[in-house]
Amino acid sequence: MHSPVSLSALTLRRKAASLFLGFAVLGFAAACSATADTGTASPVTCEIALDAIPGGTRVSGILTAGRAVAGTYDLQIRSGSASIRQGGDFEARPGERITLAETELVGPRAGQQVALEIRHDGERQSCRQPAF
Template sequence: MTRLDKRTAAASAALLAVLAAGATGATAGKDGSYSGPLRCEIRDTIQGDAILLEPIVYADKGTSGTYTVSVSGGGTSGSADIRQGGAFEAGPGNPAALSRISVGANGAAYDVELIVTAGGTSISCVKQVPGAT
């Protein structure tokens, strides 16, 4: 491969990466949530000795799709390996609360991943949730 061929290949790969990123229409926030026409969020609330996890999807226009949420981790009171999924519908002013998952909070830490697919677009939100000590 010549030097020019290598540069062309590198430029093509960079362009492909930009196009792929633009196809999702979403940009990641610090908390693992996304902004764009299809967005997701993982809410966590400590309630006594449990953590309530709520994956949510937002959409700028009426859309339907599928989701998968997985939770792994744990602490002194045990471990969790949870996987749930299904269909959803969301639209402007009508976010979809996908599920509610309760896990132990005492000394625990969990990795939560939400993958959302709708209209040929897939996004994911990832969040690490620390428990109460």
């Protein structure tokens, strides 16, 4: 005979799985960054952040400026048959971290492909999720 499983045991298992997923996403976001150094002392970095939300994933394109910088960005997301593209201009002060674009997708992260390109000072810089 099977012993009954308490509601608190099920809740604990779900929380543990969510915590594991959260740490996995954080590790992945840290791996999806790139740095551009255009010959100045302070680099400009881009990053793709994938954050688990209830029922889906929040995708953010982030820029960190080690110096004053202005340019344009293009964030592309593919999820199944859907394609999302966001772009525009940006300006950032030294030390500033800004979210260039953000969207929320429903469903599991598997199958989502993300790429962020920033253009500044005559340079192109790309951050890509490995599967893109």
